[in-house]
Amino acid sequence: xxxLHTEKQFKYFKEVIRLHYEEGYGEDRIAKIIPVGHSxxxxxxAIFASEKGKVMMARDSYKVQAADREQPQDAAAxxxxxxxxxxxxxLLEAEIKAxxxxxxxxxxxxKFRIPIRKKAGAKQ
Numbered sequence: 001x002x003x004l005h006t007e008k009q010f011k012y013f014k015e016v017i018r019l020h021y022e023e024g025y026g027e028d029r030i031a032k033i034i035p036v037g038h039s040x041x042x043x044x045x046a047i048f049a050s051e052k053g054k055v056m057m058a059r060d061s062y063k064v065q066a067a068d069r070e071q072p073q074d075a076a077a078x079x080x081x082x083x084x085x086x087x088x089x090x091l092l093e094a095e096i097k098a099x100x101x102x103x104x105x106x107x108x109x110x111k112f113r114i115p116i117r118k119k120a121g122a123k124q
Contacts, residue, residue: 012034016045020045
């Protein structure tokens with residue numbers, strides 16, 4: 001079992017492991033966030049992985065980061081799909097309403113024998 005000796009190890013070891021395994025950050029990115037060298041971050045991750053048997057491949061961390069990036073795009077796409085469905089529903093309602101008005105005019109013209117629609121061509 002690895003024993004933490006320095007104050008820096010006590011302070012940052014758990015955060016390095018959390019950033020790597022939970023957030024999917026790579027060693028370089030962690031070294032920029034936490035004031036610890038790249039090789040120290042790499043060594044801590046290797047020690048933790050050998051003790052706990054956890055291994056995270058580079059492609060796994062890429063998938064985690066890619067999933068985080070896609071969420072806003074997915075949300076925007078879902079909002080657009082929702083808006084499209086709403087507009088299609090409104091269009092269908094407008095078409096039904098137009099057909100109902102047209103049928104109403106036909107019935108009124110037939111029943112009362114009064115021309116309601118405007119005739120084609122203007123009178124001179």
